[in-house]
Amino acid sequence: MQQTQIPPHENELESLTPDVLPQGVAISIVVPVMNEELNVRPLFDKLSGQLDKLEKNYEIIFVDDGSTDKTFGELQKLYQEHPGIVRVIRFRRNFGKTPALVAGFARSRGEVIFTMDGDLQDDPEEIPNFLAKLDEGYDLVTGWKFPRLDPISKTFPSRIFNRMVSTMTGVHLHDINNGFKAYKRDIIDDPHLKLYGEFHRFVPIMAHWRGFRIAEIKVRHHPRKSGVSKFGAGRFARGLVDLLNVLFLTTFLRTPLR
Numbered sequence: 001m002q003q004t005q006i007p008p009h010e011n012e013l014e015s016l017t018p019d020v021l022p023q024g025v026a027i028s029i030v031v032p033v034m035n036e037e038l039n040v041r042p043l044f045d046k047l048s049g050q051l052d053k054l055e056k057n058y059e060i061i062f063v064d065d066g067s068t069d070k071t072f073g074e075l076q077k078l079y080q081e082h083p084g085i086v087r088v089i090r091f092r093r094n095f096g097k098t099p100a101l102v103a104g105f106a107r108s109r110g111e112v113i114f115t116m117d118g119d120l121q122d123d124p125e126e127i128p129n130f131l132a133k134l135d136e137g138y139d140l141v142t143g144w145k146f147p148r149l150d151p152i153s154k155t156f157p158s159r160i161f162n163r164m165v166s167t168m169t170g171v172h173l174h175d176i177n178n179g180f181k182a183y184k185r186d187i188i189d190d191p192h193l194k195l196y197g198e199f200h201r202f203v204p205i206m207a208h209w210r211g212f213r214i215a216e217i218k219v220r221h222h223p224r225k226s227g228v229s230k231f232g233a234g235r236f237a238r239g240l241v242d243l244l245n246v247l248f249l250t251t252f253l254r255t256p257l258r
Contacts, residue, residue, distance in 0.1 A: 041074055121221055122179070175216070
């Protein structure tokens, strides 16, 4: 998976990574965050508590997308306390979710890569359910927030957008914007999955067109308790533009994978 726009230059990012990395990582968790100073530690505690039960080697990669609060300071503390588990990438300014995810993917080492939001609305206890679905032979599993505990100002436009995407692409998903996903390594390494703009939300569609097997599972959703939602009217408009751009790639991406 590649980013086709100009990525953050090396002098615009900072990386906290141990000199010697543990070998044999089974699971990578990539978490983009922006101004989540009150949420990153509780999220780490929940993630590590759940992942420890799986008895698999794992890493948690936080990507700070230009936070202006104390998020990076909190991430530095987590890295210092858990250098073998926590890795941190910091953008010195805001680049957006797609560049943040691509930066995390590029540095991930797991055979399975999860993405999730950093606002504590995604529930780490769902991770075994994603893994079980992957074990059924799927290559990508995406979450469906059910029930979704967000205000109508978010749920109504999201419902409309999901229906438009299903109608226009023929790929029927209930929650295309859900950031809680699990990918097998083959998808992350596929050079034909190129991400423009904010294409991260359409990866399941593009992966399906490439011949990968995708599935959707219902996941618990929690209301936001701290921080401010990054959702706005502009995101809906950008989503429509990106959807049209994705459709232009249909012929190329539908080249059979296998």
